[in-house]
Amino acid sequence: MRSRLPVLRMRRRYIAFQVDSEEIVPPRKLAAEIIYAQVSLLGDKGASVNRLKLISFDGRFGLLRCSHTRVDENRAVLATIYSVDGIRAALHVKGVSGTIKAATEKYIPKLSLTIAETSAENDERRIELEGVSGWIIHSYNREIDLSPDEIDRTKGSDTRYLGLTSFDLCGGCDDADGTADGLRQGDNGIQP
Amino acid sequence: MTYYESCLHSLPEGSDSPSRLAMAARRLGYEGIIICNHTGFEKFFRPDAVRSVKGIKVAFGTEVIANNPRALRSRVATARVRFPFVAVHGGSEEMNKSACEDPEVDVLLHPEEGRKILGIAAAKAAQMNQVAIGFDLHPLIRLRGSSRSRWLEVVQRNLNLARKFDLAITITTGAKSHFDLRAPRELQALAAIAGFESYEIEEALKYPARMLERNRRKWAAPGVEIL
Numbered sequence: 198m199r200s201r202l203p204v205l206r207m208r209r210r211y212i213a214f215q216v217d218s219e220e221i222v223p224p225r226k227l228a229a230e231i232i233y234a235q236v237s238l239l240g241d242k243g244a245s246v247n248r249l250k251l252i253s254f255d256g257r258f259g260l261l262r263c264s265h266t267r268v269d270e271n272r273a274v275l276a277t278i279y280s281v282d283g284i285r286a287a288l289h290v291k292g293v294s295g296t297i298k299a300a301t302e303k304y305i306p307k308l309s310l311t312i313a314e315t316s317a318e319n320d321e322r323r324i325e326l327e328g329v330s331g332w333i334i335h336s337y338n339r340e341i342d343l344s345p346d347e348i349d350r351t352k353g354s355d356t357r358y359l360g361l362t363s364f365d366l367c368g369g370c371d372d373a374d375g376t377a378d379g380l381r382q383g384d385n386g387i388q389p
Numbered sequence: 390m391t392y393y394e395s396c397l398h399s400l401p402e403g404s405d406s407p408s409r410l411a412m413a414a415r416r417l418g419y420e421g422i423i424i425c426n427h428t429g430f431e432k433f434f435r436p437d438a439v440r441s442v443k444g445i446k447v448a449f450g451t452e453v454i455a456n457n458p459r460a461l462r463s464r465v466a467t468a469r470v471r472f473p474f475v476a477v478h479g480g481s482e483e484m485n486k487s488a489c490e491d492p493e494v495d496v497l498l499h500p501e502e503g504r505k506i507l508g509i510a511a512a513k514a515a516q517m518n519q520v521a522i523g524f525d526l527h528p529l530i531r532l533r534g535s536s537r538s539r540w541l542e543v544v545q546r547n548l549n550l551a552r553k554f555d556l557a558i559t560i561t562t563g564a565k566s567h568f569d570l571r572a573p574r575e576l577q578a579l580a581a582i583a584g585f586e587s588y589e590i591e592e593a594l595k596y597p598a599r600m601l602e603r604n605r606r607k608w609a610a611p612g613v614e615i616l
Contacts, residue, residue: 340409353404353565360566
């Protein structure tokens with residue numbers, strides 16, 4: 198709703214953020230988690246001043262609207278998010294801008310891959326290193342998420358998968374699927 | 390910007406390999422990280438792989454756990470020879486005090502874990518021996534409700550002691566996976582909620598880099614350097 202007097206208009210900032218998560222996070226659950234985290238950290242009164250609202254979220258990148266003086270508090274609120282609907286997740290602020298258009302153009306990449314797309318080709322691939330073995334769940338650039346055979350491995354850190362990189366697979370190990378570093382060459386954007 | 394994330398835990402203690410933590414920290418804008426596994430997990434998973442990750446400095450350290458002061462002293466002495474960064478897992482009053490009295494210790498981490506404040510004697514000893522106080526912000530992220538407000542209260546009191554005795558401060562998330570890592574600006578916002586001043590946070594994030602640089606030089610005796 199537009200105010201008649203321009204001086205009374207509420208000023209806004211748009212926060213572009215990225216979600217790192219183990220599985221795909223539903224937008225509704227994310228919005229609920231943000232609101233819960235905000236009320237828990239700042240209380241009802243703090244939340245009323247914040248005017249935090251989820252504008253859009255595509256599974257990886259999203260946009261939030263908030264009051265222009267409360268950006269730092271909102272950063273703290275987003276940093277306290279630990280899991281969304283039981284899925285381990287972390288929100289990282291990419292940037293803050295004054296309009297939706299500028300925030301989208303500056304901070305949200307046009308071609309963003311969701312987790313489902315990155316994991317499409319990684320079924321049924323196995324890694325066996327000394328001390329760690331399991332099935333690859335996702336791999337994105339050089340980052341690999343591994344579902345370990347021993348479930349106790351991830352107990353202390355509260356995650357479901359182990360995080361490795363392709364550098365860990367190089368050298369000194371049996372080839373996982375016939376290539377030297379355990380990744381198919383040219384796969385996932387890695388140049389041979 | 391020389392921001393360092395000082396106390397991360399990698400495989401086999403956490404769930405990420407050192408190189409994965411390094412990549413995640415580089416993306417968040419850190420200049421370096423120090424991976425400090427607790428006593429008993431010091432055999433890092435593929436530490437050589439971090440050399441392939443360009444654009445970030447990775448150092449390995451250790452976080453000593455001990456049940457009594459004697460064990461602490463001997464473990465710190467052996468760790469000092471092996472690692473450029475030695476932290477102590479604080480908690481009980483006795484451990485906090487004996488860590489502060491040991492000049493070989495770099496950082497006393499989360500002294501508030503036992504819900505007790507540091508104590509004036511320990512703070513004085515820390516000032517004499519140049520032991521920094523490490524504030525682990527993980528409870529601020531993980532806890533909700535009354536337990537978090539209790540934690541905030543104890544941290545506030547420790548912070549007042551650190552200000553009074555002019556102790557060095559470091560801030561960390563104590564991450565065990567890349568999901569626990571937070572960018573420097575997010576840490577700043579979190580620490581501001583916990584009551585830190587902005588210049589303190591800035592200093593705290595830069596402190597581990599200075600500490601590492603000092604520890605890597607060769608010292609013949611306190612105050613005597615071999616050039």
